[in-house]
Amino acid sequence: MTRSPIELTPTADDHRIARYAAAAIALSVVEAAIPSPLPGVKPGLANIITLVVLARYGWREAIWVSLLRVVAGSLLLGQFLAPGFFLSLAGAVFSLAVLGFAMHLPARWFGPVSQSLFAAFAHIAGQLVVARLWLVPHDGLFYLVPVFALAALVFGLANGLAAARLLQTGKS
């Protein structure tokens, strides 16, 4: 057998990122089965993984896991490069940007719950920007903002609690 000229040697970091991304992808696929009254209103369970990775391994790895999840998750669901893909990509990018700031809040006072809420609101903001500029270029879209905000509040809190719980059990 001839040796392939290109060899990729995955490091321990790569394996770890892949493991977490796989968990996040599984959650997105499971979540896709949940019926939603409005496109974009989803629990965003995969963000629990992003928050855990952020807390354990930092922002860079959280970006990897989150973006891998968006791309691979959309491939699995047949959504790659479809409008839904760009909405989740925009949401993920905005969330990650906001998390980049939120992670520096004093940890004594602000935990995963705060980060999750910030990320959830950033997520809907990102989605709305893309949706308004491209998919639904009409101000009527903004009448849905309260619905999205409510979803961000509820799911942001729930995911934050889940992430905090996971991080707590991981420690002890």
Place this chain on the structure above:
Amino acid sequence: MKALLQLIRPGDWLVLAFAVSFAAALAPLALSGGAADKAVVKRDGTIVAALPLSAAKRIEVAGPLGVTTIEVQPGRARVAADPGPRQYCVRQGWLTQANSIAICAPNHVSLALVGRTSSHDTLAY
């Protein structure tokens, strides 16, 4: 429940309170889809006047029975007086929601409030 509450740090409560108030502040936006911004007065199906609901105004519309008086105040409008025998449109009182309508059929006059979204394309009566 107690275990859950322990996961929330002091600052988290602050962020949560902020998020709740933000979501609550946005809530009127969801309901304002039903808010009206114009009063449309028609006679025999043709528009006589379209008045913005921002300023108070009274107009009179002549119909076959006499004069119907429409009164507009900020955010609401009503048929103040009508010569019709049963006074249904007058007794409807103030209209505030978009798509609500007061019809003074005997005098061929109608008052409708329209908002940004219309629940129907047309009404026949």
